[in-house]
Amino acid sequence: MKDTHWIIGPGAIGRLLAHSLSPLTATTLIGRRALPEQQAVTTPEGEQRLQHLKLCTLEQIAPKAHALPGYLHITTKAMAAETALASLADVTPTTTPLILWQNGFLAQPRITHAWPGPVLCATTTEGAYLTGDDSVVHAGHGHTFIGDLNNQHGGLAQALAQTLNQAGLGATAVDDIRSRLWQKLAVNAAINPLVALNGVRNGELRDAAYSGQVVAVVKEVAAIMIAEGTQPPSEATDENAWLSMVWQVVKNTANNKASMLQDVEAKRPTERGAILGPLIESAQRHGLAYKVLRELDEALAEVEASYLGNL
Ligand code: KPL
Numbered sequence: 332m333k334d335t336h337w338i339i340g341p342g343a344i345g346r347l348l349a350h351s352l353s354p355l356t357a358t359t360l361i362g363r364r365a366l367p368e369q370q371a372v373t374t375p376e377g378e379q380r381l382q383h384l385k386l387c388t389l390e391q392i393a394p395k396a397h398a399l400p401g402y403l404h405i406t407t408k409a410m411a412a413e414t415a416l417a418s419l420a421d422v423t424p425t426t427t428p429l430i431l432w433q434n435g436f437l438a439q440p441r442i443t444h445a446w447p448g449p450v451l452c453a454t455t456t457e458g459a460y461l462t463g464d465d466s467v468v469h470a471g472h473g474h475t476f477i478g479d480l481n482n483q484h485g486g487l488a489q490a491l492a493q494t495l496n497q498a499g500l501g502a503t504a505v506d507d508i509r510s511r512l513w514q515k516l517a518v519n520a521a522i523n524p525l526v527a528l529n530g531v532r533n534g535e536l537r538d539a540a541y542s543g544q545v546v547a548v549v550k551e552v553a554a555i556m557i558a559e560g561t562q563p564p565s566e567a568t569d570e571n572a573w574l575s576m577v578w579q580v581v582k583n584t585a586n587n588k589a590s591m592l593q594d595v596e597a598k599r600p601t602e603r604g605a606i607l608g609p610l611i612e613s614a615q616r617h618g619l620a621y622k623v624l625r626e627l628d629e630a631l632a633e634v635e636a637s638y639l640g641n642l
Contacts, residue, residue, distance in 0.1 A: 435605025
């Protein structure tokens with residue numbers, strides 16, 4: 332069963348993975364509720380493909396304990412990852428390699444610490460969104476980096492990267508996944524809360540009404556990154572390097588509705604805890620300023636409470 336892939340979390344990335352891996356290897360997509368087995372994917376080139384995916388609910392997977400997974404991908408939102416793993420605890424041997432696809436840096440250290448088997452983390456720029464219970468749009472090709480936080484499972488990361496490449500998803504095994512997760516966290520912290528609170532697309536952050544706020548967030552985030560020893564993905568290492576990186580992503584994703592804005596519009600919990608949480612915790616640990624980050628977190632908490640109540 333080495334090549335069997337289970338994917339828990341049938342969101343956009345989970346479904347894209349299932350569509351990509353299914354023609355190659357035994358793949359099961361697991362969710363809380365039943366979805367149609369006939370699923371469509373629209374490719375970045377605009378072609379629509381129908382595929383019969385193996386889908387299971389959590390209740391259905393329980394009696395099938397004999398079909399053990401070779402890999403378990405967790406593709407839920409950050410705050411649901413631990414619950415998702417716990418829900419499969421009875422049917423997943425603790426030696427099973429996990430692959431965590433979450434944003435932020437909350438689920439990754441916790442699950443790495445708690446799970447006895449190998450835990451890989453993936454960070455991806457694949458663009459995908461759902462258009463219904465039976466359809467996902469693969470909006471743009473991206474790249475996925477895979478590694479583990481303690482650099483103990485390089486061979487496994489390479490084997491998985493190879494499988495993903497064969498499945499048509501560009502992937503590379505890396506030994507600096509921690510830095511890559513923090514770099515993404517920096518970008519997400521600078522963009523997601525502001526667009527979610529203001530109901531704007533990413534590109535609008537360049538407008539005079541918001542650009543000063545972006546600069547203020549990045550100032551705090553850059554100091555935290557420097558204290559954490561996380562390099563920006565360029566030669567320069569100062570605050571400006573982080574700012575240029577954020578403006579570059581804003582430009583590249585100008586037309587995007589960021590994931591946090593989509594969560595707020597759909598009245599779902601946001602990933603603020605996984606994105607702003609680790610930054611605020613780090614700022615406190617290093618004695619750095621985090622006023623702007625705290626204000627964003629509080630404002631988001633208020634917005635969430637307005638539709639979820641005080642959870
Ligand atoms: O990752 C993103 C997200 O929406 O969560 C960004 C980079 C902000 C692109 O929208």
